[in-house]
Amino acid sequence: MADPWQECMDYAVTLARQAGEVVHDALKNEVNVILKSSPVDLVTATDQKVEKMLISSIKEKYPSHRNLAAGEKGVLTDNPTWIIDPIDGTTKFVHRFPFVAVSIGFVVNKKIEFGVVYSCVEDKRYTARKRKGAFYNGQKLQVSQEGRFILQFLVQLILTILSNTEKLSCIPIHGIQSVGTAATNMCIVASGGAEAFYEMGIHCWDIAVAAIIVTEAGGVLMDVTGGPFDLMSRRIIAASCTALAERIAKEIQVAPFQ
DSSP: OOOTTHHHHHHHHHHHHHHHHHHHHHTTSOOOEEEOSSTTOEEEHHHHHHHHHHHHHHHHHOTTSEEEETTOOOOOOSSOEEEEEEEETHHHHHTTOSOOEEEEEEEETTEEEEEEEEETTTTEEEEEETTTEEEETTEEOOOOSGGGTSEEEEOOOOSSHHHHHHHHTTSOEEEEEOOSOHHHHHHHHHHTSOSEEEEESOOHHHHHHHHHHHHHTTOEEEOTTSSOOOTTSSEEEEESSHHHHHHHHHHHOOOOOO
16 A cells, blocks of 8 residues: 655655755854743744745645644644744754754644654754654664663753752663754664653654654653653653653653643
8 A cells, every 4th residue: 555645754854954954054144033932932033934934835735734833832633734843953053053953744643654853964864754664864773772771861851950860860870961952862862872861841843753753763752750652741751662761750750741
């Protein structure tokens, strides 16, 4: 049976590279920053330019599909929906920290069908298609097997950073690191560069695309409370194995994020 969404994925790969070139070029110039709700809630002219380019291109090619862009309030329906983050890591982009990415995902019946994360400065392309595996620049990805034996975490801490770091320090950890955006950090887990990542207060467009890359690479997703992962819950553990994800949830013992 033909894959009904493969053409969409191929188009997403093309769009991600085109958008990434715009973001990469913009890093060389003055960044026009627009404050939104607070000094840490930022958007740039490049965000807006890339978002407009992506949405208009998708609407022209697939007029019946929905779009859910970063910053938009909305709910997922059963209709084919593109989830877009034109610059994943806007704050890093503003400070010219090079780990920024373009993320494009596709959801049908509220399930992620494919995802593309393009780390444009590094020229790294992560892709995944449901039941067809995850890839980095065309090479198949596999999560690390070390999580079952030696634990090394890639952790992005948003809330109660000190207390949660202390809680996790009771586990034998090689290191706690955060160098990229939520999407690129999750892709590092998928590639075996780290065994786990967790974050709270995150939005669906920050993690939806990379979520399928983690699972297709053999990893697992879990709510930070230990329950099933919910794309709209704004919290996530991404890990190389279930036992490791459960251990993180047990140690941090957080209340549900509101």
